[in-house]
Amino acid sequence: MKRTQTTLTDLARLGFAELGEAGERLASVDASLVPHFANAADPDQALLLLGQLRESAPTDLDALLRDDAAAARLVRVLGASLGLGEFFLRRPAELAALATDLAHPLTPEQYRADLLEAVEGLGGDPAAVALRVRYRRHLARLAAWDLGHVDPLAAMSVAAAALSDLAGAALDAAIDVARRDSKFPAADVAATRLAIIGMGKAGARELNYVSDVDVIFVAEAGEGIENDRAVEIATRLAMQVMRGIHDLASEPELWEVDANLRPEGKDGALVRTLESHLAYYDRWAKSWEFQALLKARPLAGDLELGDRYVEALSPKVWSSASREGFVESVQRMRERVTDNIPHHELDVQLKLGPGGLRDVEFTIQLLQLVHGQTDDAVRQRATLTALDSLADQGYIGRVEAAEFARDYRFLRLLEHRLQLSKLRRTHLMPTDRDALRVLARASGISTGTDDLLEQWKRTKHAVRRLHERLFYRPLLSAVAALPEDGLALSSEQATARLAAIGFSDPAGALRHIAALTGGVSRRATIQRNLLPVMLQWFAEGADPDHGLLAFRRLSEDLGEAYWFLRMLRDSSGAAQRLTQVLSGSRFVSDLFERIPEAAAWLENDDELRPRPLPQLLEESRATVSRHQGEPDAAALALRTARRREILRLAMSAILGTLTVEELGRALSDVTTALLTGVLAIAHVYGDGIEFAIIGMGRYGGAELGFGSDADVMYVYRPAGATHEEAQSRAEGIVRSLSRLTEDLRIPLDLDIGLRPEGKTGAIVRSLESYRAYYARWSLTWEAQALLRARGVVGDAELITEFERLADEVRFPVGISEQDVREIKRIKARVESERLPQAADPSRHLKLGRGSLSDVEWFVQLLQLQHGAEVPGLRTTSTLGALHAAVGEKLVLPEEARRLHDAWIFASRTRSAMTLWTSRTADVLPTDRQQLEGVARLLEYPPGSASRLEEDYLRTTRLARQVFERRFYGTGPANRPTTA
Structure with a gap:
């Protein structure tokens, strides 16, 4: 055997973390193996397990390592899965599973035949062990194929389908064993039909490496046996199947067979007849139970009976959305899932947390159930297939669907790799840097831990944002048909009609209409129904032409977002409000180009109300916290939030839902929220000074209007720094405030013209400087200016002291x-x-x-x-x-x-x-x-x-x-x- 000497630099380049130990262990490894460690998620683990296999099973190991491709597969598997490494240590003969390359996963029939062959003639514990060993043999081959795939995201769905097929085969083998081991008369057992219905991921062919397999058991009496007897026997068979998969044995359990989605849950009968199932779902089932049935599929056992079960329940599933309060009940259920996550897990939950897999799955399922009532095309089991169908039918924009699919695949890939590692069911992202490094390598992210975390963070935010946009804006009612004598857009008199109802440029309006309604897309179809009504509403506005142009631009931004079209179709109030704000305000239409999703607020009066200052401040602080160490990114997020809130207030002002006094306070609060966040970026607390911003003029009076300047003064107080240092730092903060608040779209002029000595005075003063100035030099206009001085942002004690000083000047005896x-x-x-x-x-x-x-x-x-x-x-x-x-x-x-x-x-x-x-x-x-x-x-x-x-x-x-x-x-x- 050819040995190798590898430098520490070489080891680090290969991905080893424990360089000293790796160097010693590699000394006994054939040189041809060394390059393979670069492809291992955890080279240290792979090398350690390889050494243990050499000690415990040298013959089996050497037989595999003679083939370089097989050796590469083994190193990849050992580096990604301690669980499979331990399996090979327990069962070294199974190393031969990696001797040949798996071109593609086996078919369900091939898996079923092989696992049945493994348990043939066996019963009890030997059958359970044989089944589990053969299952893990296939699992190792599948993992080797998965880990060797050039595109792990693309391989994810194929691997998940294969895992589901393998699970179904394992259940079939367990049924075979259970029937042989049954204590009931053989004729009765043979006459008892038992179907296992796969639910959730099992039904959708989306299992992870170690998922619970959700099932429902259905029994039927064959010839010569009563129903009650068949249910009794089937119940015993089901229990034996579950024990064969996950009871204690010399080979560890595979996964949990979870039957808790059955009627009445844990308290219900484990096995029912088809008629009993149907009676339950007709009379007692709750809305969530129909959602659970969305992915139901015959998984094992009597597939003909399973098909009849799914066929019988399908109409009930696809009519469930018509139940009163169905949509709201699904939304509440998702919220309860999030609320019940332990606090310490909330930020590391891949599955249940905000921006996790459940957000994707619940969103798609709700849209399926709502639209699937009348559209067979979206009646799909698999999440990604259903997502494609929703996009094809126009219920979700194609861009959104592509983003959702990509994010879902990424989250599932992380979940797969985490579970493969120790063959344990987990949905928690690790917090240990070493574990994150291994996960990044296993997921194909060669750039390392920080990029993995950043990508996960972006994915969570994107998923949550899209979830909230789609999950809370599903179809609520059918579109109202126009009267037969409604305005015909294709009429030869269209130009004259448009001019007659108030359009100044009817030819231009026709061009916009043609752009909105042209083609055979679902969007064009909906717009053709909408526009005759909306044109009348635009015509009632002050500038119909600009309103229609702005609507076209907004539609081009949001037209593929199905919630937007549904909002227009299903809520005439929202559509009419939209025409009102677009035809009445260029300010709003300009902002819509940057924040088009704000159109959703028009459905809900509460969304148009000013957000309370504490809420705005909390958001500002959270924004700064999220962008820790990224001042420009944080400032951009804060300015974007300001634009969003100003747009909210502008829409509310146009629609007459707030008074001018409320507007003044709200605009002032939005300014305060921005300055709070920006000051948190510009002022490093503990830098030797206290700092505060004093609102002046209309800002100080909480009387801002759209386009108002923000009159301010700045004050500081040394807190450890010398006077010169404090003055310099305060001036630096002021410069940063000006730079970080600069916004060309909605300018914010921090006007300091009301400071002592006006434009010739210092841009910032210490509290004592203000005190000395007002005591000796203050002019009457400066006392008058202080009448609206109000501390808005900064150190509370400093604000209090300044306001106390201002009171002495502005309220003279x-x-x-x-x-x-x-x-x-x-x-x-x-x-x-x-x-x-x-x-x-x-x-x-x-x-x-x-x-x-x-x-x-x-x-x-x-x-x-x-x-x-x-x-x-x-x-x-x-x-x-x-x-x-x-x-x-x-x-x-x-x-x-x-x-x-x-x-x-x-x-x-x-x-x-x-x-x-x-x-x-x-x-x-x-x-x-x-x-x-x-x-x-x-x-x-x-x-x-x-x-x-x-x-x-x-x-x-x-x-x-x-x-x-x-x-x-x-x-x-x-x-x-x-x-």
């Missing part, structure tokens, strides 16, 4: 007449100098007469004058302070109502203009079409452009009268009069 005059002078200067050139003061929503600034400056003057003694005025909310002023009789109710109405009207209009044009604008347009679009968003009826204009001018004119009298008045003008 007294304010001088000189300071009041200064405020009025600055306001007049703002009106004359900051108003854009040529802008009509009566139409400017922010700086114009009676607009936002008039209301806010008046309220802020009241706060400066009376905040020290009136607690209700110590709020950053404009309307909150105005309400408190009325309570203190600082403002007459009628005056407050005028100011309130103007502020609300201007705020709503400003946001509506952003929604309509997808641009920020502050001037009420004069263009009638633009005015009409804004009016429709403000819930005016069609043709209300002039009415909107008149209402705005009148409302702000009345507010301006109050402002001029109360703000610019002389003497005690801040106290109302009855005049």
Whole structure:
């Protein structure tokens, strides 16, 4: 035998981890074997087992190793499966199983014939041992074929089918033994028919290397025997079959034969007649039991009886989705499975956890049961075959189906390799790095542990996302047919009709319609039914042409996602809402191009409600945690989440489901959630400073609108660092905040213009610097700016200290007449100098007469004058302070109502203009079409452009009268009069 000397570098290149031990063991190994270890999942294990075989069975081993191809198969098997290595140590003669190459797995008939031959003439324990040894001989050959396959993902389904066929053959052999060992009269046993129905993975031909084999036993009396007697005998046979497979013997059990899916579960009879089964499913079965029958297949025993069982129950399975609450019951069952996972297993569960195999299987089964009621094509047992059929029939998009299939194969491959390792049933990913390295090699991931974990992580997220999208959006009802006299899209008068109902470019609309309805695909068929109705709804919007174009783009993004078409077909409310938001807002349609799946929210009012701040903050923290060490990726995820939430709020605002005050708070919360996440990236806690972001202006008042800047100030406090170090680190954080929040799609301008000394001041100051500045240099406008200062993100104690300092400045015990005059002078200067050139003061929503600034400056003057003694005025909310002023009789109710109405009207209009044009604008347009679009968003009826204009001018004119009298008045003008 030729020996070899291998360097440590060579050993590492081959994949050995225990280099010293490997070097010593390889010294006694023939040199021709060494290269084969590179193909072993665990070279160290393969080498150790090879040495043990040489000690215990040198003759059998040498006979196999004479053939290089056989030696390669052995090393691969030993490196991937300690369980099969131990089998060969127990049964060295079975090494001969690897002597010849398995070109492809055997057929079910071949497996059955060979296992029956193995137990022929045997009974009791010898039969059980013979069966298990022969089974594992085939298992070793199949594993060698599987591990040697160039594409492990492609081999997975073939191996699973072969394992299922092998299991069926083992059950047939066990039945054969049980019949011979039976204590009942031979004639009665022969007259007793017993079928074993494969359920779950066994029925679908999807078994793992060590799956439980779920079964149902069915008996029938043959000639000369009563039913009760046949059931009694069949029950005894079934029990003996189960014992032959998994009771204690000198050869370990194969797997568990699990009959708990039978009627009444563990409490039910182990064996029933076909008639008894049918009676149960007619009267008592729950919805989940029909789902369990989805994969039922004659597996062993009397196949003719098994066929009749499946045929009889099939109509009941495929009509079960019509049961009341069926869909919801399946969804709840999946959720219960997840809820019952032990906490320590949740993140490592391949099968049951979020993003695991059950998410794929439950999704496909539910869609099958729903659509299979009327479509025979999707009535498939195997998961991947069913997935292909769902895609072919248009119920799932082809891209989604391909992703689901790929992810399912990958998860199943990991499950296969884990179970093959020790021939034990497990669904838990290892956490040990060495075990993960071996799993990666066994799964064909040559790049190692980190890539395996990353691929698994991506797969889980993709599976969970698709599961939630499909599993909770199945078919709910049949599509409603259009009236016979509905709009005919193919009519010669189509162009005229489109123009008549409101389309400005009917020829362009026809092109969109043709693109949406052309071809023979299922999508085109559904769109042809949908569009006649939807065109009428688009025509009711302010811009039907843009709405139809946006719908075409959205359909091209989502058209292959079956949930989208089903949502449109089955929920006219959702479809009508979609036409409303698309024809009413370029802002929303632009965002839909990035987040098309948001269309699903239109089915559910709860999905359109603002998400609570704690929930947003939790998501931000989780996002940062998921992307630990990847600041740009984390920031991108945070910005994407912000876009998503802004789209949610935009849709809600258009549909009128939230007030402008709720919108202001919600947009402010979304900004806070983003800044919380970004600050967690930019600020390394424990770096020697405390840091906080102070919301100012409309952000501080929780009054943001679409397109609003986020006014902020930054504050820090040294916590171990020197002053110079702390200042430098704080400035670095500010720069990072600006970079990480930059978003070209929905810009977020972190405006620091309200800081001390304005644009010439430091971008960030320490708390003590703020304290010193406000004590010595603060101007009146800076005290006024602090009225809406609110700590939003950062160290809680620092925020509290800053707000306490701000209170001392913004709520002075007294304010001088000189300071009041200064405020009025600055306001007049703002009106004359900051108003854009040529802008009509009566139409400017922010700086114009009676607009936002008039209301806010008046309220802020009241706060400066009376905040020290009136607690209700110590709020950053404009309307909150105005309400408190009325309570203190600082403002007459009628005056407050005028100011309130103007502020609300201007705020709503400003946001509506952003929604309509997808641009920020502050001037009420004069263009009638633009005015009409804004009016429709403000819930005016069609043709209300002039009415909107008149209402705005009148409302702000009345507010301006109050402002001029109360703000610019002389003497005690801040106290109302009855005049």
